[in-house]
Amino acid sequence: MLYINCPHCGMRSQNEFSYGGDASVKRPELNKEVSDQEWDDFVYNRKSLRGKHLELWQHISGCRQWIKVERDTATHEIFRTFKADEEVA
Amino acid sequence: MTQAFRIENGGLINREKKLSFKFNGKTYFGHEGDTLASALLANGVHLVGRSFKYHRPRGFFGAGVDEPYAVVQLYRNGETEPNIKATEQELFEGLEAKSVNCWPSVNFDIGAINNFLRIFLPAGFYYKTFMWPKSFWYRIYEPFIRKAAGLGVASTKHDKERYEHKYEYCDLLIAGSGPSGLAGAYAAAKNGAKVILAEDKPRFGGSLLTSDVNIGNQSGKDWAEGIIAELKTMPNVIVKNRSQIFGYYDHNMLVMSEKVSDHLPSTQKYHPNKRLWYIRAKEVLISSGSIERPIVFGNNDTPGVMLSSAAKEYLKVYGVLVGRKPLVFTNNDSGYETAIEFKKHGVDPVVLDSRKNPESEIIDEAKNLGINIKNSYVVVAAQGYKKVKSADIASISEDKKQLGKIENIQCDCICVSGFWTPTIHLASQSGNKTKFKEEIDAFVPGQSKQNEITLGAANGVFSLEETLKSSFTAGSELSKKITENDKKIAIPNVVEKKFSQHDKFWCVPLPKGKNYKRFLDFQNDVAVSDVEIALREGYRSIEHVKRYTTLGMATDQGKTSNLNGLQLVSEIENKVVPAVGHTTFRPPYTPVSIGAIVGREVGKHSKPTRKSPMHSWHEKNNAVFVDAGVWLRPRYYKRGNENLFEASKREAKNVRTNVGVCDVTTLGKIDVKGPDAAELLNRVYTNAWLKLPVGKARYGVMLREDGIVMDDGTTTRISENHYHMTTTTAQAANVLSHLEYYLQLFALPQNFHSQDL
Numbered sequence: 001m002l003y004i005n006c007p008h009c010g011m012r013s014q015n016e017f018s019y020g021g022d023a024s025v026k027r028p029e030l031n032k033e034v035s036d037q038e039w040d041d042f043v044y045n046r047k048s049l050r051g052k053h054l055e056l057w058q059h060i061s062g063c064r065q066w067i068k069v070e071r072d073t074a075t076h077e078i079f080r081t082f083k084a085d086e087e088v089a
Numbered sequence: 090m091t092q093a094f095r096i097e098n099g100g101l102i103n104r105e106k107k108l109s110f111k112f113n114g115k116t117y118f119g120h121e122g123d124t125l126a127s128a129l130l131a132n133g134v135h136l137v138g139r140s141f142k143y144h145r146p147r148g149f150f151g152a153g154v155d156e157p158y159a160v161v162q163l164y165r166n167g168e169t170e171p172n173i174k175a176t177e178q179e180l181f182e183g184l185e186a187k188s189v190n191c192w193p194s195v196n197f198d199i200g201a202i203n204n205f206l207r208i209f210l211p212a213g214f215y216y217k218t219f220m221w222p223k224s225f226w227y228r229i230y231e232p233f234i235r236k237a238a239g240l241g242v243a244s245t246k247h248d249k250e251r252y253e254h255k256y257e258y259c260d261l262l263i264a265g266s267g268p269s270g271l272a273g274a275y276a277a278a279k280n281g282a283k284v285i286l287a288e289d290k291p292r293f294g295g296s297l298l299t300s301d302v303n304i305g306n307q308s309g310k311d312w313a314e315g316i317i318a319e320l321k322t323m324p325n326v327i328v329k330n331r332s333q334i335f336g337y338y339d340h341n342m343l344v345m346s347e348k349v350s351d352h353l354p355s356t357q358k359y360h361p362n363k364r365l366w367y368i369r370a371k372e373v374l375i376s377s378g379s380i381e382r383p384i385v386f387g388n389n390d391t392p393g394v395m396l397s398s399a400a401k402e403y404l405k406v407y408g409v410l411v412g413r414k415p416l417v418f419t420n421n422d423s424g425y426e427t428a429i430e431f432k433k434h435g436v437d438p439v440v441l442d443s444r445k446n447p448e449s450e451i452i453d454e455a456k457n458l459g460i461n462i463k464n465s466y467v468v469v470a471a472q473g474y475k476k477v478k479s480a481d482i483a484s485i486s487e488d489k490k491q492l493g494k495i496e497n498i499q500c501d502c503i504c505v506s507g508f509w510t511p512t513i514h515l516a517s518q519s520g521n522k523t524k525f526k527e528e529i530d531a532f533v534p535g536q537s538k539q540n541e542i543t544l545g546a547a548n549g550v551f552s553l554e555e556t557l558k559s560s561f562t563a564g565s566e567l568s569k570k571i572t573e574n575d576k577k578i579a580i581p582n583v584v585e586k587k588f589s590q591h592d593k594f595w596c597v598p599l600p601k602g603k604n605y606k607r608f609l610d611f612q613n614d615v616a617v618s619d620v621e622i623a624l625r626e627g628y629r630s631i632e633h634v635k636r637y638t639t640l641g642m643a644t645d646q647g648k649t650s651n652l653n654g655l656q657l658v659s660e661i662e663n664k665v666v667p668a669v670g671h672t673t674f675r676p677p678y679t680p681v682s683i684g685a686i687v688g689r690e691v692g693k694h695s696k697p698t699r700k701s702p703m704h705s706w707h708e709k710n711n712a713v714f715v716d717a718g719v720w721l722r723p724r725y726y727k728r729g730n731e732n733l734f735e736a737s738k739r740e741a742k743n744v745r746t747n748v749g750v751c752d753v754t755t756l757g758k759i760d761v762k763g764p765d766a767a768e769l770l771n772r773v774y775t776n777a778w779l780k781l782p783v784g785k786a787r788y789g790v791m792l793r794e795d796g797i798v799m800d801d802g803t804t805t806r807i808s809e810n811h812y813h814m815t816t817t818t819a820q821a822a823n824v825l826s827h828l829e830y831y832l833q834l835f836a837l838p839q840n841f842h843s844q845d846l
Contacts, residue, residue: 001338002339003342043796
């Protein structure tokens with residue numbers, strides 16, 4: 001079971017969280033004209049990465065905040081975690 | 090019946106307390122502190138079951154977790170549990186057990202005909218034989234295989250026992266209470282670290298219980314007792330026996346199954362049967378020891394053939410002789426320890442050593458005791474059907490290819506030692522890349538992946554002195570990092586015997602004209618010939634060979650068979666063992682009760698039951714309820730002998746002609762407040778919300794980002810910036826997460842607040 005450092009609460013076990021998908025996907029700007037391809041990429045097209053991956057988790061049984069987790073999909077190592085509004089460099 | 094094979098004195102059992110138990114309907118007696126296996130052996134019972142495929146008679150091979158054969162169906166307090174290892178089950182008053190995999194009885198088993206049909210049942214016979222005609226599969230082959238296969242029978246009754254889950258955090262978790270575990274625990278505990286020490290057996294001490302050593306001028310056993318007694322008084326230490334750490338998972342999470350009640354005739358009030366511990370450890374010391382491995386020879390599955398370490402444990406821990414005419418077959422010094430124990434109790438063993446001219450302190454001791462030792466000698470085959478009666482033995486050439494003239498000698502048990510295999514399962518599960526250690530012909534842990542260290546015999550170190558030194562040091566160093574205390578502990582002086590080099594010999598060749606079965610995997614009836622077939626048929630990867638032959642599968646997970654299997658594959662393939670590699674070690678290390686995994690979440694407790702405030706009115710009006718998520722909703726109100734259809738017609742008619750009330754308490758309710766509340770609703774629903782008049786409600790369809798409908802419901806505008814949203818009963822939690830996702834990630838409306846009501 002993963003051990004995730006919630007930026008709001010500290011180290012918590014995986015069973016307090018729920019997974020929320022790829023966090024590196026950018027939602028197209030609201031007031032901009034969006035092509036079908038762009039929208040398709042946003043809602044459907046994902047890479048199945050082996051290695052470092054930025055993903056969304058929600059601390060559902062804790063503070064209920066959505067957070068970003070940088071994790072290796074092969075080794076499950078967690079490198080860094082971020083608050084929802086933090087930009088990931 | 091008398092316990093004819095129990096010695097007068099000795100052993101760690103409580104001789105004051107006699108216990109009666111039943112095996113296959115017959116009453117026997119044992120003592121408190123016995124296992125079912127030791128009590129049966131004390132009564133001279135060696136035949137406990139039939140093998141999986143050929144239904145050959147099977148006895149006891151080990152004395153603990155490594156046991157491949159002796160699985161029984163256990164009856165306790167009106168309940169039954171299948172696949173219990175007799176070597177692990179502690180004896181209690183009134184215990185009942187039966188043999189499995191035999192019909193009509195273990196003494197006369199019809200399935201044993203497979204033993205004579207074995208030429209038709211080689212490796213992979215399932216895949217070859219049951220292919221045609223196709224229509225036969227479902228009606229004939231599958232039901233037949235299902236009936237013939239499998240070991241025990243699971244109860245179909247509701248399990249009355251209770252199982253608990255527990256979460257625990259610690260600085261240092263130690264798996265195994267042998268010399269390494271005790272030293273590591275003691276040093277870390279003295280530094281103030283929070284320590285958990287887990288031992289799967291009822292008694293602490295591991296190999297110290299059976300080895301003839303001295304630590305700090307005490308016997309190994311007394312030293313272990315002293316350390317455990319002191320650890321138990323320390324508030325920063327949890328010491329657990331009957332507790333098996335069976336899995337090493339991500340981020341240093343280990344799971345342990347504690348047998349709280351299995352050793353008692355019935356579970357005490359308010360106690361669970363088992364407790365599953367989820368332990369998050371900062372550091373882990375794996376001191377799981379090693380398991381003796383067999384040497385492969387003809388009919389080596391005959392009851393009475395067992396590991397020499399097991400024979401020694403039965404004698405030293407339980408005071409039981411596994412035979413009165415023992416033959417010890419060894420390729421290393423460990424066999425001599427067993428022989429010496431026999432001799433001390435007035436039994437004359439014969440030792441066959443595959444080595445030509447071994448020399449060591451312990452061999453000298455055996456010689457001085459007058460033990461009959463034959464060098465360059467091997468057991469070719471065990472003779473006897475339900476019990477070893479004699480052994481065919483022969484001298485062997487130095488290259489181990491040629492057998493001398495075959496002689497037959499009388500014996501009633503064969504204690505075999507093919508050196509030791511470190512128990513590396515936990516290290517490997519943690520992601521440790523194991524490496525092959527040439528000097529011991531076995532794999533040991535290599536580079537650690539998580540915060541784990543393996544020491545002692547589990548790391549391929551068999552010297553007690555070295556083990557204690559490294560473990561005391563590791564316990565100090567690991568705890569120092571965490572607690573910043575640095576209490577120096579003097580390492581006690583050790584008296585032990587030095588061992589000479591073992592012989593890299595693991596399989597006796599077949600004599601000319603003989604076709605004995607030589608078993609590698611005793612639990613699954615996999616013989617040398619089966620692996621040869623798999624390789625001949627083109628299976629190369631060790632993972633494929635495992636699956637085709639079933640080598641190393643099932644409840645013992647190849648604890649005694651893996652390495653010999655690898656030796657064989659490497660020999661045929663003309664490769665070195667590390668080039669063949671080993672199959673993946675997966676949790677659990679030993680079988681875990683399904684009940685323990687499920688815990689308290691069974692029946693009514695599997696989920697909360699939610700009732701609406703009108704529930705009693707529904708009940709009064711004879712409602713038939715339906716589960717809607719965690720809620721109970723009335724489906725219809727039954728009158729007289731009405732069925733669903735008739736009641737629905739009556740209720741619909743009443744609504745059309747009069748009035749109806751619908752209880753929608755079960756819907757999700759989310760309060761949406763703030764200046765941008767309408768904007769948020771616009772984003773998630775297909776409809777527009779800004780123009781909804783205050784005090785009015787509107788129905789909305791909620792979509793996901795990809796346009797799929799995720800929910801629907803009505804939302805009411807309570808005031809200018811205050812909406813009250815309802816969701817469907819089942820989707821309430823998901824809708825709340827969905828709203829939080831928009832709020833927190835896209836920072837859309839700024840002044841917003843939602844609350845699950």
